[in-house]
Amino acid sequence: MDIRRQRTFIMVKPDGVQRRLVGEVIKRFEDKGFKLVALKQLHASEQLLRNHYAEHDGKPFFPKLLAYIGSGPVVAMVWEGANVVDVSRKLVGATRPSESAPGTIRGDFAIEVGRNVVHGSDSIESAQREIGFWFTPEEVIEWNDHSNVWIY
Ligand code: RTP
Numbered sequence: 001m002d003i004r005r006q007r008t009f010i011m012v013k014p015d016g017v018q019r020r021l022v023g024e025v026i027k028r029f030e031d032k033g034f035k036l037v038a039l040k041q042l043h044a045s046e047q048l049l050r051n052h053y054a055e056h057d058g059k060p061f062f063p064k065l066l067a068y069i070g071s072g073p074v075v076a077m078v079w080e081g082a083n084v085v086d087v088s089r090k091l092v093g094a095t096r097p098s099e100s101a102p103g104t105i106r107g108d109f110a111i112e113v114g115r116n117v118v119h120g121s122d123s124i125e126s127a128q129r130e131i132g133f134w135f136t137p138e139e140v141i142e143w144n145d146h147s148n149v150w151i152y
């Protein structure tokens, strides 16, 4: 597959939405040169969040995590570009804001692990699974990117 067609799932969490950081998050991905191919705001159901965070089911923080992400609307996105999964994790920063570098989203905007503003898929497989949970195939838009010649 064309490496430039790699996709990842990015979500602005309820704290990020309420702090008016949606534009800031989008700007960082746009500035990098990634391509937005899906976007919506929604208040996720408990079942959707249980599917999305299934790997953490049973961990001590799981109930708090469900309450946090389910507390208000989130902004769900799919971004496309070369190595977008790994590079997004770098743009987002380490899970714990005390360990995330300045210049990353969490490093610049968060203090608490339980209020860390944004989610990014941790592997290509997770990205495919998560995109399937959050978007129908019709909601992910193919569009011809004429700026690619200046990015690749
Ligand atoms: P995410 O899935 O949200 O992008 O975060 P991540 O990969 O960096 O971290 P992960 O280990 O997948 O944890 C998922 C989210 O659960 C919350 N968390 N709280 N209280 C705690 O110790 C704790 N640990 C994790 C965070 O919101 C974390 O982003």
Ligand code: MG
Binding pocket: 120, 122
């Ligand atoms: Mg994770």
